[in-house]
Amino acid sequence: MGPLPKPTKKKGMVSFDPQVFLATVGVARTITECPKDYKIFSQGDPADAVFYIQQGRVKLKVKSKQGKEAVVAILAEGDFLGETCLIGQTVRLVTATAIATSFILRIEKNEMLRVLHEERTFSDLFVPYVLSRNARTQADLVDQLFNSSEQRLARTLLLLAHYGKEGAPETVVPEINQETLAGMVGTTRSRVNFFMNKFKKMGFIDYENGLRVHRSLLNVALHD
Secondary structure (H helix, E strand, O other): OOOOOOOOEEOOEEOOOHHHHHHOOEOOEEEEEEOOOOEEEOOOOEOOEEEEEEEOEEEEEEEOOOOOEEEEEEEEOOOEEOHHHHHOOOEOOOEEEEOOOEEEEEEEHHHHHHHHHHOHHHHHHHHHHHHHHHHHHHHHHHHHHHOOHHHHHHHHHHHHOOOOOOOOOOOEEOOOOHHHHHHHHOOOHHHHHHHHHHHHHOOOEEOOOOEEEOHHHHHHHOOO
């Protein structure tokens, strides 16, 4: 991890810096180094804290009473998880697992609420994030209802490669196996393997220095 940002001073006082808050331990805040496959929390656990990914990747998975499982999201550095405890959710509805070595900040619920109420700069960071996640969830639902599994896989790969975010797109997808992709897309591993081979043959993806996603894959994701 790189050097931590320094708090700024204003009129002789240290002003609140959201990035410092999210990068350091403090009152009701702890940082855990999580190895791959470490469970940050499990479905059914008490919902009593918000988590922030300082570094790494986290998979959110849900399991039905019938035993069926689905991957609902892959989160990365800069993402929050478990934030629904702030609106009264008392138990976790998903299981959060590190899929790479990750540094996770745990913020107790009451501390998170206090900072949101007292620090405008933090609210200005957190509220747009939550709204963006909500919009992404709605888009995911539309994707599941109206698009083919091939289109859903293309969109998933583009999102994992951070297409659509500001700045230069990250074209390399971190190591995520086809079973996880199948869970995210809502299809079988064999179908994912079939489409991945098809995308490779068509030049939409390649495996040089890891899985690389090319802009041309948008042609599949946007195909009507």
